[in-house]
Amino acid sequence: xxxxxxxxxxxxxxxxxxxVDLLIRxxxxxxxxxxxxxxxxxxxxxxxxxxxLPGLVDAHCHLRDPGFEYKEDIETGTMSAAKGGxxxxxxxxxxxxxxxxxxxxxxxxxxxxxxxVVNVYPxxxxxxxxxxxxxxEMGTLKEAGxxxxxxxxxxxxxxxxxxxxxxxxxxxxxxxxxxxxxxxIADGGSMNEGFVSTxxxxxxxxxxxxxxxxxxxxxxxxxxxxxxxIAHVSTKTSVELIRHAKxxxxxxSAETCPHYFTxxxxxxxxxxxxxxMNPPLRSEEDRDAVIEGLxxxxxxxxxxxxxPHHDDEKNVEFEKAANGIVGFETALALGYTYLxxxxxxxxxxxxxxxxxxxxxxxxxxxxxxxxxxxxxLILVDFDNEYAIDVSNFASKSRNxxxxxxxxxxxxKTTIVNGRIVWSESM
Amino acid sequence: MTHCIREKRKLLSSKTVQTVQESLFPSxxxxxxxxxxxxxxxxxxxxxxxxxxxxxxxxRRMRLSSKDLLGLADMGSDEIxxxxxxxxxxxxxxxxxxKRVNYLQGKSVVTLFYENxxxxxxxxxxxxxxxxxxxxxxxxxxxxxxxxxxxxDTGKTLEAMGTDIIIIRHSQSGAPHFLAKNVKxxxxxxxxxxxxxxxxxxxxxxxxxxxxxxxxxxxxxxxxDISHSRVARSNIIGLTKMGAQVNLYAxxxxxxxxxxxxxxxxxxxxxxxxxxxxxxxxxxLQLERQKNALFPSTCEFSKFFxxxxxxxxxxxxxxxxxxxxxxxRGVEMTSSIIDADNSxxxxxxxxxxxxxxxxxxxxxxxxxx
Numbered sequence: 001x002x003x004x005x006x007x008x009x010x011x012x013x014x015x016x017x018x019x020v021d022l023l024i025r026x027x028x029x030x031x032x033x034x035x036x037x038x039x040x041x042x043x044x045x046x047x048x049x050x051x052x053l054p055g056l057v058d059a060h061c062h063l064r065d066p067g068f069e070y071k072e073d074i075e076t077g078t079m080s081a082a083k084g085g086x087x088x089x090x091x092x093x094x095x096x097x098x099x100x101x102x103x104x105x106x107x108x109x110x111x112x113x114x115x116x117v118v119n120v121y122p123x124x125x126x127x128x129x130x131x132x133x134x135x136x137e138m139g140t141l142k143e144a145g146x147x148x149x150x151x152x153x154x155x156x157x158x159x160x161x162x163x164x165x166x167x168x169x170x171x172x173x174x175x176x177x178x179x180x181x182x183x184x185i186a187d188g189g190s191m192n193e194g195f196v197s198t199x200x201x202x203x204x205x206x207x208x209x210x211x212x213x214x215x216x217x218x219x220x221x222x223x224x225x226x227x228x229x230i231a232h233v234s235t236k237t238s239v240e241l242i243r244h245a246k247x248x249x250x251x252x253s254a255e256t257c258p259h260y261f262t263x264x265x266x267x268x269x270x271x272x273x274x275x276x277m278n279p280p281l282r283s284e285e286d287r288d289a290v291i292e293g294l295x296x297x298x299x300x301x302x303x304x305x306x307x308p309h310h311d312d313e314k315n316v317e318f319e320k321a322a323n324g325i326v327g328f329e330t331a332l333a334l335g336y337t338y339l340x341x342x343x344x345x346x347x348x349x350x351x352x353x354x355x356x357x358x359x360x361x362x363x364x365x366x367x368x369x370x371x372x373x374x375x376x377l378i379l380v381d382f383d384n385e386y387a388i389d390v391s392n393f394a395s396k397s398r399n400x401x402x403x404x405x406x407x408x409x410x411x412k413t414t415i416v417n418g419r420i421v422w423s424e425s426m
Numbered sequence: 427m428t429h430c431i432r433e434k435r436k437l438l439s440s441k442t443v444q445t446v447q448e449s450l451f452p453s454x455x456x457x458x459x460x461x462x463x464x465x466x467x468x469x470x471x472x473x474x475x476x477x478x479x480x481x482x483x484x485x486r487r488m489r490l491s492s493k494d495l496l497g498l499a500d501m502g503s504d505e506i507x508x509x510x511x512x513x514x515x516x517x518x519x520x521x522x523x524x525k526r527v528n529y530l531q532g533k534s535v536v537t538l539f540y541e542n543x544x545x546x547x548x549x550x551x552x553x554x555x556x557x558x559x560x561x562x563x564x565x566x567x568x569x570x571x572x573x574x575x576x577x578x579d580t581g582k583t584l585e586a587m588g589t590d591i592i593i594i595r596h597s598q599s600g601a602p603h604f605l606a607k608n609v610k611x612x613x614x615x616x617x618x619x620x621x622x623x624x625x626x627x628x629x630x631x632x633x634x635x636x637x638x639x640x641x642x643x644x645x646x647x648x649x650x651d652i653s654h655s656r657v658a659r660s661n662i663i664g665l666t667k668m669g670a671q672v673n674l675y676a677x678x679x680x681x682x683x684x685x686x687x688x689x690x691x692x693x694x695x696x697x698x699x700x701x702x703x704x705x706x707x708x709x710x711l712q713l714e715r716q717k718n719a720l721f722p723s724t725c726e727f728s729k730f731f732x733x734x735x736x737x738x739x740x741x742x743x744x745x746x747x748x749x750x751x752x753x754x755r756g757v758e759m760t761s762s763i764i765d766a767d768n769s770x771x772x773x774x775x776x777x778x779x780x781x782x783x784x785x786x787x788x789x790x791x792x793x794x795x
Contacts (some may be wrong), residue, residue, distance in 0.1 A: 147568050148706075192681055194683060194684055195683070195684035195685075195687045197682075197683070198659075198682040198683055198684055198685055199499060199659075200597035200599055200600060200621060201618070201620035201621025201622065201656060201659060202599050202600070202619075202620070202621075204683065270603065271600035271603050271604060273600075315576070315578065315608075316576065316578070316604070317577060317596070317598040317600060317601045317604050318598070318599065318600045318604070319598045319599065319600075319619075320598065423742070
């Protein structure tokens, strides 16, 4: 299978080059440059006006398979990823059963290779059953194919367990990803604590619930010398703590998600359950601090936290509703519209936060567009505005607060390992 | 019917009817005549007095802008005033011996209470019945809810049975809003979680307006567990909208964050909060909602945050005591305050029926106009 992409724009360092052709053969990018002549190409794609970018890498998503296939499965989840421009995704272990044993890892890897359309990297549990008490068999899990460990959604409340997890994971070269939330301080809240929660009479989650744990992880990382990755940063204090830690040389990395730099707690008004997530949408001050953190490099990764839920779990009373939103199919466009168009980041900076930076954190060889590397790339139109329409999602679920938002940045074609897995004309 | 009767009408109060009956027919021999007269007078009452209400404001039945009544936060001061004015007229019906008008004839009203209640539920039911509606109570413990039926399914079932108005009380904030989005029936919030209890606040405001004539410039102190109190939230929002000054005092752990953004003032001491106040409102310490560690004990609570004759000395001379009830005697306020002459804790309840009649009337007006 040979694919020739003609006349694309590509990003080289901080510059944009135009009129570039890319030739893909046997799953690899074999040449890149002007005026490539390839008579034997099976497919020629005219990419005039489009960017050819490395396929996006998502460090944080939920595929819900096994156990919650009514929300999403590996087939629909990876298709949703492909449609959003993601070619490599790391999925969280809170499935049923959770990813705390090799059999589940093997199931995910095998199903992803058979039914999936993008590269799937499972993340294993830090503790058995995500219970926060006994360490999981990290070595065995790594052998089976995990790339990192996390108890995402269920914070490891016991500091001693986290400390030991870092030391043990460090020995196997596994990054530790922490969902930072002190559940005691969160106290059963269902949205950010603030004036909006007071008006709505909903129990609030103080921003301190996140920041306290960010501080703990930084201190433990410094103590153990093992790198730690802070998932979905949402508060101003967290950003400040991470910035300060990085200056001191602590090996901490951080991600945020599109909803934390686009929305605020005000989206919860009217008890809109599509605005319910954990961590919750915060104040404007927090949102601005997250953007500031993205600008100065404190937050180097943008992840989706793709969290599909069935309508029956969202069309209920607010406090009963499930946490999270569908993320793959809106992330790139929201990043472009709210960060690049607003002048906070350049396009190359945005793309690095969605490609090489997460790949580096996960220690996988992905996220670049180079000759000799796997042909994981996407063709994107950043010029034409469109309205997000949840009814067109490839995901099984529709829970997104962005329905109707006008954005720029539409993925036209997604190629994984030299194969076109998604194209707008398909 | 409304359009047929256009001539000027005399207001014929039932009290007059009664006096006339007593003075004209004192002997039991006239029973039959009295019965006939009663029938005549009742129909006269329906057609004369009732129509004067219906034909208010230029002959059109007034109504609320929304299908539902979910909270005072969504309402303007004009709508609050409309409800309070209408309730004033309704009170005449509640206090008359002939508690029957036909404004809600042919309408069905269901009270769906997921939490316990005495006064709110009964006053809604009476309000509906005084106006001729079919009123039904759904008892959650014996209904399909106990079998795990979801709120949305219960709501749709009631809607399919032709319910015009669903009155809901629920432990979760926003449950009435969720129901309102999913059914065509009007939804009235009779208290949701820690969010709002708009009809209670309206009856409180009605009482204050009766006593002081206006809400504008009134000084109201609200003392106690504000954080968990939907009554406090609705009163703070409603009273500040109507131009009253609201002072708040609570244990700092029971004060909702940023509540001062409503325009209410957080006071440093209980004495400061009640100084020069026209109204002091105590709140029930919601022990059933208390999670751990919000305050050490009820004993300490009453000592530092309870109302007693000593710490309210600085209040206005004719200060009014209110409490949404039920009261934990000796915790939120001492019995001497609860039973004082200027305590409106029990007197408030009459206004509860009047306010709820006004709301039912104004909501059903939506469909008839």
